[in-house]
Amino acid sequence: MKTDLRYAVSTLKPLGRLLVNTDNISTWEHDTKTLPFSCRRLRRKYRMFAKKYLEPIALEVDGDIEHFDPLPVLRAAGREGLLSEAMFRPVGSGSLSAMLFSGGLTFPIALKGEELMSACGGLGLLILDHELGIAPIMLAGDLFQFFKWLGKIAYANLHGEPCPVAFAITEPSAGSDVEETEGALKARLMTYAEPVEGGYRLNGRKVFISNGAVSKYVTLFAAMKGEGIESWTCFLLDKEMKGFSVGRHERKMGQRASDASELILEDVFVPGSRVIGKLRGGWALNRNVLVYSRVGVAAMSLGIARSALEKTVDFCRTHSLGGKRLIEYQDVQLSIADMMIDVSAARGMVWQAARSTKPYQAATAGAKVFASDTAYRVSNLAMEIMGDYGYVHEYGVEKALRDARLTQIYEGTNQVNRLAVIEWQFDSELAQTVY
Amino acid sequence: MTMSGKPGDPDVSTHSAFTIDEQKAIEALGQAFAVKTVQPMLSRGGPDGDSLMVSGILKEAASIGLLAEHGEGMSGTETGIWGTIALSAGPAMSLNLLKNIAQVCGGISANFHASGIGNLAAGMFKLNVTGRLAYVMPDFDGLHIMPSLNNPAVAYKTASIKGDYSGSGYLIHGDKGFLLQARETSSYIIALPLKTGDTYSWGVMSIPASDSSVKIEAGKKQMGIRSAEIIYLNIYNKNIIKQDVILLNNIDYILLLSAYYLAGIVAILSGIAKGAVASAIKYAGERYQGTKLIIEHPAVRFLIAESETRISAVEAMLEHVPKQSHDAKSMLKYASGLKWFGSVQCVQAITDSLQVFGGYGYMEDYGMEKRLRDGETLKSLSGSSVVHRHTVMDTMEV
Numbered sequence: 001m002k003t004d005l006r007y008a009v010s011t012l013k014p015l016g017r018l019l020v021n022t023d024n025i026s027t028w029e030h031d032t033k034t035l036p037f038s039c040r041r042l043r044r045k046y047r048m049f050a051k052k053y054l055e056p057i058a059l060e061v062d063g064d065i066e067h068f069d070p071l072p073v074l075r076a077a078g079r080e081g082l083l084s085e086a087m088f089r090p091v092g093s094g095s096l097s098a099m100l101f102s103g104g105l106t107f108p109i110a111l112k113g114e115e116l117m118s119a120c121g122g123l124g125l126l127i128l129d130h131e132l133g134i135a136p137i138m139l140a141g142d143l144f145q146f147f148k149w150l151g152k153i154a155y156a157n158l159h160g161e162p163c164p165v166a167f168a169i170t171e172p173s174a175g176s177d178v179e180e181t182e183g184a185l186k187a188r189l190m191t192y193a194e195p196v197e198g199g200y201r202l203n204g205r206k207v208f209i210s211n212g213a214v215s216k217y218v219t220l221f222a223a224m225k226g227e228g229i230e231s232w233t234c235f236l237l238d239k240e241m242k243g244f245s246v247g248r249h250e251r252k253m254g255q256r257a258s259d260a261s262e263l264i265l266e267d268v269f270v271p272g273s274r275v276i277g278k279l280r281g282g283w284a285l286n287r288n289v290l291v292y293s294r295v296g297v298a299a300m301s302l303g304i305a306r307s308a309l310e311k312t313v314d315f316c317r318t319h320s321l322g323g324k325r326l327i328e329y330q331d332v333q334l335s336i337a338d339m340m341i342d343v344s345a346a347r348g349m350v351w352q353a354a355r356s357t358k359p360y361q362a363a364t365a366g367a368k369v370f371a372s373d374t375a376y377r378v379s380n381l382a383m384e385i386m387g388d389y390g391y392v393h394e395y396g397v398e399k400a401l402r403d404a405r406l407t408q409i410y411e412g413t414n415q416v417n418r419l420a421v422i423e424w425q426f427d428s429e430l431a432q433t434v435y
Numbered sequence: 436m437t438m439s440g441k442p443g444d445p446d447v448s449t450h451s452a453f454t455i456d457e458q459k460a461i462e463a464l465g466q467a468f469a470v471k472t473v474q475p476m477l478s479r480g481g482p483d484g485d486s487l488m489v490s491g492i493l494k495e496a497a498s499i500g501l502l503a504e505h506g507e508g509m510s511g512t513e514t515g516i517w518g519t520i521a522l523s524a525g526p527a528m529s530l531n532l533l534k535n536i537a538q539v540c541g542g543i544s545a546n547f548h549a550s551g552i553g554n555l556a557a558g559m560f561k562l563n564v565t566g567r568l569a570y571v572m573p574d575f576d577g578l579h580i581m582p583s584l585n586n587p588a589v590a591y592k593t594a595s596i597k598g599d600y601s602g603s604g605y606l607i608h609g610d611k612g613f614l615l616q617a618r619e620t621s622s623y624i625i626a627l628p629l630k631t632g633d634t635y636s637w638g639v640m641s642i643p644a645s646d647s648s649v650k651i652e653a654g655k656k657q658m659g660i661r662s663a664e665i666i667y668l669n670i671y672n673k674n675i676i677k678q679d680v681i682l683l684n685n686i687d688y689i690l691l692l693s694a695y696y697l698a699g700i701v702a703i704l705s706g707i708a709k710g711a712v713a714s715a716i717k718y719a720g721e722r723y724q725g726t727k728l729i730i731e732h733p734a735v736r737f738l739i740a741e742s743e744t745r746i747s748a749v750e751a752m753l754e755h756v757p758k759q760s761h762d763a764k765s766m767l768k769y770a771s772g773l774k775w776f777g778s779v780q781c782v783q784a785i786t787d788s789l790q791v792f793g794g795y796g797y798m799e800d801y802g803m804e805k806r807l808r809d810g811e812t813l814k815s816l817s818g819s820s821v822v823h824r825h826t827v828m829d830t831m832e833v
Contacts (some may be wrong), residue, residue: 063656170794188723208794251482253797253804322593331821383811387819388613391812392654401811404785404796413793415734
């Protein structure tokens, strides 16, 4: 007697069968089918790009970062329009319909984040960090800056001249401080801008800047000389500027294809026209950028979690123990089910946060914490299932774990993000009840 | 463990235990060695230190009797890490030394562990072999050990290395992946099921690494403990004469070694975790966020407090290991439980300690990412939590 669900459904009357989903497709396809047409198309496009350009070289690049040239990957991403989506067609390659029909400004980025990172955490970051770099111009640039810089950058990227933009806030003694309200008040800043004729002179250092070495432009935050973080101002710097140089490249545990570099400013002259947003408006701008970018990091974490899941499933389908394929063992199935549930839950949270017309801090910070913890948990489960194979580089699961670990740290540690959730809701449901 | 005194049962009661003062002196020696000799290796070369220095470190450790190599006149054979004294005195001192060294470097500690267990096996079975050894545990039946216990016929069907009686001796063949060994291991002590006609038994023997029937493939690129080696061992039809094979009455002694082996891995993990917490406390006590040292922030305090508690729990379990030695099956149950539970706790403590460092923890320079890689590797080595949970259940009376 057949007892499986699909057979049971087939015995229902026609109307009953119409009410039950019997599609024999992956969860990825199920989820994709829930999206508006334009988003479905985008999701497939990102997946195809990741499979074609990132996945085949992911392990090799991670294992030999010294000999990795990021320009071909950036060039391919640029030509495919992945570095110019901030501008809608015809100037850039952004899909207005995807944004409008998904309901959220950041939804396309969430789709891109998951797909690229599911192929490789490092290569994914290499491409995705550009969105963070241009976010200050998107949020605070005036019309002139918007069209001049974003248009120029989009054009270059689309025409085979990679032009990534990096985002620089972290300083040697100010990491979490620049991502959280309480710490910011007493942040120990060391990058300062001094007004001079025609612009500003910048001095100081930034550290751990993703794509700091490979980027052409940097949106960089500096305080006015003698003032604190309340005077923070965002500047758009060109790497060609005199006195602007790249220092040490950090050696990271994972996400290695994207460099994390020190940026050194020695009397760098920045014209006044390169101030992004208001003078002394950098702190507010930074906080708002983080509200947006945390959705991106949440999606990136989701992609890494999915990568660990997919690699584990692939392993369990093709490896046997005691004459049975691993996937046929119920204990393995239980763990894989846990991983699938975790990934689905994270996707639900990420998509929910990204679909907000105007992202808000509690949602994006919460999604970032949950998705990054999920990525680490799922990667750990993957290593457990794969046993000794788990720690071998060529199977990719240990790389997923190393890549996942960073998502719990950047864009504010998960501890800082938890505080951000509370901060935002403090005057609503956390406010003191007045009787 | 049962001491039947039958032929084939090794003598494990001829050594006296250390006095407390002697134990303290040896453990102090281990700590001093870790700081003075191992630490400099980590400050050179890549994230795992200067691998060219490992050989010299092990040589020095053998000369002062910390690294147990087997043979008459070798200083560590009896009193080194997993020296033969552990057979009577229990594993406590070896576990403590592994922990102490792992606070500085998990990979170096893994070298001591692998070589020591090889030495202990050779001493237990009184094998005529000298040098730096590695012990090759038998594979059991897939995820489940119980069907193989005291039934070598079942074990023979699924063992990766096995032997067949060939008239003058046994023909040994098979391969073993993911074998932890110290650098420059000279011989393998192999426990395996043997077939003689229609009968099956457990046996132990040694095979030199240089033997023409032995093929060793260097491990594939591994996530952590890169100072030690995780290799693939292939033995192609090695003929061992009958006199060189120790036939065992039962599997108890093999299980005892397996239990000590697993406990040793957890001891290394707990050492790595202790080192991680110590580093986190130091960093948190020096680094400010806003006006406060980060150690004053509740989130950081909780991370450290939870880590410390996890380690304490694992240490308590490690201290309990010797008490189980009267019954090998119970001991295996305990060691398997310790392996998966202890691994999970220690790795969580390591990753939480890394979190205290924020971005710096993720960079190679601070040594925290190495600790996490080492910890994750040891957690998966020699049976992940999936395997060991089955073992715990299998060894329980149902």
